Amino acid sequence: MEGQLAHIGAGLAAIGSGAAAIGVGNVAGSFLSGALRNPSAAAGQTATLFIGIAFAEALGIFAFLVALLLMFAV
Amino acid sequence: MSEDTAASGAEALAESGSSHGGEAGAIVTGGSSHDIPGVAPSGLQIHPMEQFEPARLFGEGEIFWYTPTNVTLWMLLAVLAVALLMVAGTSGRAFIPSRAQSTAELTYGFVRKMVEDVAGKDALGFFPYILTLFLFIVMANFLAILPMSFSTTSQIAVTAVLALAVFLTVTVLGFVKNGAKFLGLFWVSSAPLPLRPILAVIELISYFVRPVSHSIRLAGNIMAGHAVIKVFAGFAGVLGLGSVLPILAITSVLALEVLVAFIQAYVFAILTCVYLKDALHPSH
Numbered sequence: 223m224e225g226q227l228a229h230i231g232a233g234l235a236a237i238g239s240g241a242a243a244i245g246v247g248n249v250a251g252s253f254l255s256g257a258l259r260n261p262s263a264a265a266g267q268t269a270t271l272f273i274g275i276a277f278a279e280a281l282g283i284f285a286f287l288v289a290l291l292l293m294f295a296v
Numbered sequence: 297m298s299e300d301t302a303a304s305g306a307e308a309l310a311e312s313g314s315s316h317g318g319e320a321g322a323i324v325t326g327g328s329s330h331d332i333p334g335v336a337p338s339g340l341q342i343h344p345m346e347q348f349e350p351a352r353l354f355g356e357g358e359i360f361w362y363t364p365t366n367v368t369l370w371m372l373l374a375v376l377a378v379a380l381l382m383v384a385g386t387s388g389r390a391f392i393p394s395r396a397q398s399t400a401e402l403t404y405g406f407v408r409k410m411v412e413d414v415a416g417k418d419a420l421g422f423f424p425y426i427l428t429l430f431l432f433i434v435m436a437n438f439l440a441i442l443p444m445s446f447s448t449t450s451q452i453a454v455t456a457v458l459a460l461a462v463f464l465t466v467t468v469l470g471f472v473k474n475g476a477k478f479l480g481l482f483w484v485s486s487a488p489l490p491l492r493p494i495l496a497v498i499e500l501i502s503y504f505v506r507p508v509s510h511s512i513r514l515a516g517n518i519m520a521g522h523a524v525i526k527v528f529a530g531f532a533g534v535l536g537l538g539s540v541l542p543i544l545a546i547t548s549v550l551a552l553e554v555l556v557a558f559i560q561a562y563v564f565a566i567l568t569c570v571y572l573k574d575a576l577h578p579s580h
Contacts, residue, residue, distance in 0.1 A: 283516035
């Protein structure tokens with residue numbers, strides 16, 4: 223029974239991946255709308271774009287880690 | 297490539313009743329015959345996490361820190377590939393560069409510009425370190441895409457050592473360069489005074505979460521991508537003629553993996569630059 227509960231928890235943790243998807247989409251979409259307004263400034267900001275994506279993605283990866291721990295370590 | 301993964305998926309299907317440690321990594325959607333010894337299990341059986349298990353290269357037994365495993369083998373191959381690219385590539389020193397030479401030169405220039413742009417000119421002393429990190433990670437990621445290879449960067453032990461080395465370097469550098477002023481990183485002087493202690497706690501937590509997220513981002517991304525490929529390979533193992541569909545899916549996921557392999561190495565290096573900048577100029 224407990225193992226099955228852990229599987230349900232892993233499935234719930236997968237919701238975090240969707241939340242991270244929203245975050246990454248927000249970052250990339252905002253970058254694109256800004257870049258299309260001022261294309262000449264866009265090239266200098268790609269590093270910032272990737273840093274922003276990395277920070278947003280890290281929390282989704284934490285959710286993935288929680289799912290892995292529930293599946294294999296609990 | 298696809299046929300290899302498909303074959304290994306079918307293999308995992310065949311030996312699903314074995315008592316190998318990979319049992320823990322099994323997604324069992326088949327019948328309940330799995331529990332009965334000697335009875336071949338039916339239905340779909342996928343072992344997506346089995347590929348990440350370190351194994352001894354020679355003989356049987358426990359794995360110690362000095363044991364040569366497939367992890368160390370593929371790390372060695374990554375280092376050799378980097379050496380081949382950078383040493384053999386630039387040995388010609390041609391005025392009109394060959395393909396290998398211009399690849400090496402472009403990589404060098406790319407990373408150097410990144411360090412200069414993100415961390416500032418005074419961080420260029422750390423450029424060799426960041427170039428080493430970037431080249432090692434990108435080569436390990438690219439080698440992991442090869443069929444039947446082992447993805448070393450999916451091991452949290454490997455990425456944690458890389459991230460902890462960055463964390464220690466940055467922390468020591470911050471205190472050596474700025475002394476006690478480095479603690480100003482946690483004291484947000486632009487915020488209202490009553491808020492500052494609360495912000496200091498948050499900043500302190502986020503500082504110590506850095507090595508965790510730094511390492512798990514890389515390992516998690518690589519692990520997730522390779523597990524997805526293995527799941528599709530498991531589908532290809534049971535579908536017969538219909539396995540064309542999962543093989544097409546594997547091909548497109550592999551293309552995505554090439555992109556992810558580069559972007560994760562880039563992100564690892566660029567975050568190192570950001571942390572370096574924080575250590576060199578801690579004022580908030």
